[in-house]
Amino acid sequence: MPWFAGIERAEINWHPTIDHDRCVKCGMCMNCGKQVYDWTEAGPKVARPMNCIVGCSTCANLCQGKCISFPSLEELRQVYKQRGVWAKVKQELKKEGKIQ
Ligand code: SF4
Ligand code: SF4
Numbered sequence: 001m002p003w004f005a006g007i008e009r010a011e012i013n014w015h016p017t018i019d020h021d022r023c024v025k026c027g028m029c030m031n032c033g034k035q036v037y038d039w040t041e042a043g044p045k046v047a048r049p050m051n052c053i054v055g056c057s058t059c060a061n062l063c064q065g066k067c068i069s070f071p072s073l074e075e076l077r078q079v080y081k082q083r084g085v086w087a088k089v090k091q092e093l094k095k096e097g098k099i100q
Pocket of ligand 2: 018022024025026027029030043044059062063064065066067
């Protein structure tokens with residue numbers, strides 16, 4: 001089940017941004033399984049931002065330079081609310097028998 005419940009990925013503002021001045025080139029961000037980053041001579045580059053899983057922040061948690069940030073989580077939750085995402089996901093989870 002797609003989390004976005006009918007909303008196009010491009011409509012959602014969620015992707016990493018790197019503060020290159022603080023990047024220590026530890027490479028932890030390259031652990032992302034969605035090929036969001038490319039490695040360049042200058043370090044990591046956010047090459048495919050829309051591949052980022054909405055709400056995920058694993059790379060930021062692993063980042064040794066603490067230099068990866070994301071848009072506001074509160075803004076994301078507002079989108080969920082306005083677009084009825086929670087209700088739609090709940091409906092799908094019920095259909096799949098994962099909740100009652
Ligand atoms: S937040 Fe998750 S999906 Fe997005 S780039 Fe980082 S590890 Fe990949
Ligand atoms: S995880 Fe952070 S510090 Fe490490 S290479 Fe990626 S952006 Fe740079």
